[in-house]
Amino acid sequence: MYYYMILARVLDERMWQLQRAGRARFVVSAPGHEGAQVAMVWPLDRERDWLVPYYRSLAACLVKGLSPTEILLSVLAKAPDPSSGGRQMPGHYGSPRLRILSGSSTVGTQYPHAAGIAYAAKLRRTGEVVVVSIGEGGTSEGDWHEALNFAGVHRVPCVFCVENNRYAISVPVRKQMPVESVAVRAAGYGMPGVSVDGCDVLEAYRVMKEACDRAREGEGPTLVEFRVERLSPHSSEDQQERYRSPEDLEAARRRDPIPAFGSYLRSVGLLDDARDQALWARARREVDEATEDAEQAPDPDPATLTRHVYHDPDPDRPVDSVYWFGGE
Amino acid sequence: MPELRYLDALNRALHEEMARDERVVVLGEDVGAKGGVFGVTAGLLERFGEERVIDTPLAESAIVGCAIGMAVNGLVPIAEIQFADFLHPAFDQIVSEAARLRYRSNGAFGCPLVIRVPYGGAHGTALYHSQCVEAFYAHVPGLKVVAPSTPYDAKGMLKAAVRDPDPVLFLEHKRLYRLLREEVPEGDYEVPIGPAVLRRSGKDLSVFTYGWMLHETLRAAEMVRGEGVEVEVVEIRTLRPLDKATILRSVAKTNKALVVYEDNRFCGYGAEIAALLAEEAFEDLDGPVVRLGGPDVPAVPFARSLEERWMPDAERIAEAIRRLAWY
Numbered sequence A: 001m002y003y004y005m006i007l008a009r010v011l012d013e014r015m016w017q018l019q020r021a022g023r024a025r026f027v028v029s030a031p032g033h034e035g036a037q038v039a040m041v042w043p044l045d046r047e048r049d050w051l052v053p054y055y056r057s058l059a060a061c062l063v064k065g066l067s068p069t070e071i072l073l074s075v076l077a078k079a080p081d082p083s084s085g086g087r088q089m090p091g092h093y094g095s096p097r098l099r100i101l102s103g104s105s106t107v108g109t110q111y112p113h114a115a116g117i118a119y120a121a122k123l124r125r126t127g128e129v130v131v132v133s134i135g136e137g138g139t140s141e142g143d144w145h146e147a148l149n150f151a152g153v154h155r156v157p158c159v160f161c162v163e164n165n166r167y168a169i170s171v172p173v174r175k176q177m178p179v180e181s182v183a184v185r186a187a188g189y190g191m192p193g194v195s196v197d198g199c200d201v202l203e204a205y206r207v208m209k210e211a212c213d214r215a216r217e218g219e220g221p222t223l224v225e226f227r228v229e230r231l232s233p234h235s236s237e238d239q240q241e242r243y244r245s246p247e248d249l250e251a252a253r254r255r256d257p258i259p260a261f262g263s264y265l266r267s268v269g270l271l272d273d274a275r276d277q278a279l280w281a282r283a284r285r286e287v288d289e290a291t292e293d294a295e296q297a298p299d300p301d302p303a304t305l306t307r308h309v310y311h312d313p314d315p316d317r318p319v320d321s322v323y324w325f326g327g328e
Numbered sequence B: 001m002p003e004l005r006y007l008d009a010l011n012r013a014l015h016e017e018m019a020r021d022e023r024v025v026v027l028g029e030d031v032g033a034k035g036g037v038f039g040v041t042a043g044l045l046e047r048f049g050e051e052r053v054i055d056t057p058l059a060e061s062a063i064v065g066c067a068i069g070m071a072v073n074g075l076v077p078i079a080e081i082q083f084a085d086f087l088h089p090a091f092d093q094i095v096s097e098a099a100r101l102r103y104r105s106n107g108a109f110g111c112p113l114v115i116r117v118p119y120g121g122a123h124g125t126a127l128y129h130s131q132c133v134e135a136f137y138a139h140v141p142g143l144k145v146v147a148p149s150t151p152y153d154a155k156g157m158l159k160a161a162v163r164d165p166d167p168v169l170f171l172e173h174k175r176l177y178r179l180l181r182e183e184v185p186e187g188d189y190e191v192p193i194g195p196a197v198l199r200r201s202g203k204d205l206s207v208f209t210y211g212w213m214l215h216e217t218l219r220a221a222e223m224v225r226g227e228g229v230e231v232e233v234v235e236i237r238t239l240r241p242l243d244k245a246t247i248l249r250s251v252a253k254t255n256k257a258l259v260v261y262e263d264n265r266f267c268g269y270g271a272e273i274a275a276l277l278a279e280e281a282f283e284d285l286d287g288p289v290v291r292l293g294g295p296d297v298p299a300v301p302f303a304r305s306l307e308e309r310w311m312p313d314a315e316r317i318a319e320a321i322r323r324l325a326w327y
């Protein structure tokens, strides 16, 4: 768990470096969310269960199985990017192999998808569990409520996660919702709601494990709110100093989950300086190698622009030709 | 062969597809015990159970959004939206999600689902139960949009839609449900998505149309026949992808084109056909491409007098044919 948090952090920093160097055109990441995300995916069966992520789900996707190289292929919009082949901005993770559902940029739309995937799992009796995530701002969207309602009615095996970092871009949570906690909304949809400190990895894991077990045992969905910190600006297009006070930023930094988890591990004798340094060094090496691999990958071929609009057994046929299939 | 109404033909298709493939599920508001507002899903609940015939909460975005998730995870969902006017809350899920999933995942995720929806003006259905929505959706790459107008096609195209690997918006004109009967084969057959169909052969002028307007156009063609005008009628029953070849071939023969559609004329589906002919059939044309559409008011008003004035009908189509024919 700790290693994945470090790996996500190092990768995150690399993404920003690539952006500042002009090699990545856009970055959205999630320093501060690593603990919650690692806890979120840890209870899942990596092959069988589903993750329906959002643009901040970097650490979650690493745990689910995307490699740092695969992440950087999407940051650099390269042809072998498994998420979208360079069609989407970075942060739109997806992989059928890893059962990570491809997402759009539209906030909230993934929530009904997760409910539907879970409904199918229930109907087909596959035993799959679905985990979906979003920010607290996204819980204002109609789709969010519609999905929870559907899921509550049908008691589908889904864990609905919310990563509450107190900001939707610049809008603070008190202007986003009239309640203290997202978790209280669960009552309206007939499911348990839990609010947990997402910077406390083990407690977050315990809550997720319980929610996943409930789902797997046919007891229905759970809403889990993770209270986390957003240590970076919203994205590379944002300057958070404009709307966050220095005190607020400082308080957020003090809640960084990585040192917190590190000192816990030290306190129980599982970590010392030497091991810690070795882990960071290993993550840096892994990310360095991934950067090299990703940079060497080819850009998408412009001739593939019109591919994959419709299912087409002949992917080299330009998309306009579908007009003709009924003709001569 | 039994004579079936349009809605019975659809009902047969649903029964047969659900029996053929256990992955097929039906979801929507009132699709269960009630059998849908128009009765298209009648009998499905009793036969296939409530896990596969899902009465959903009243939330269109969730109906389509959850169907997307079901499609991703191995089911073949057929979602019913009660009226095309209520498809708008699900616009985003259709346009930005279902239609785009394949492209945005570089071909990795498909989205095989069908969205069935009654549309179009019928008597007394007024502003919020009569819209034509095809132009909004035919605009969108990745989505297939069909509008069959006979019971035979309704059954065959619904089967084709269920078996299609892409999302299909299946438009059912409300006036067709009970007004029309036709011999429909029992058992399996498909009417492929894509090809347009020549409904009537003529040499003087081509009319391109679909939905209820097909039937008004066929009546209009009869009306002008006595006046010596031989009208060719091409039904564009798949609005997207469009069978350009059949359209261009018809105009090459008749040299004149009228497009008839019920939707608001401005930026309506007919504009695409007109543009196609202007670009690709200019040298074949002996007159302007003419569009006859519904008036540019929100939808059919409720009062009988206003409704009658609103509806494009055979008389008006015949009038447009005459004007174009003598051009």
Ligand SMILES: Cc1ncc(C[n+]2csc(CCOP(=O)(O)OP(=O)(O)O)c2C)c(N)n1
Residues within 6 Å of the ligand: A056, A105, A106, A107, A134, A135, A136, A137, A138, A139, A163, A165, A167, A168, A169, A230, A234
């Ligand atoms: C429907 C929609 N509206 C607006 C946006 C622009 N937008 C992107 S992220 C975002 C804020 C989301 O905040 P939150 O859900 O709290 O997640 P966080 O970014 O804090 O993790 C907004 C407004 C969008 N992507 N989609």
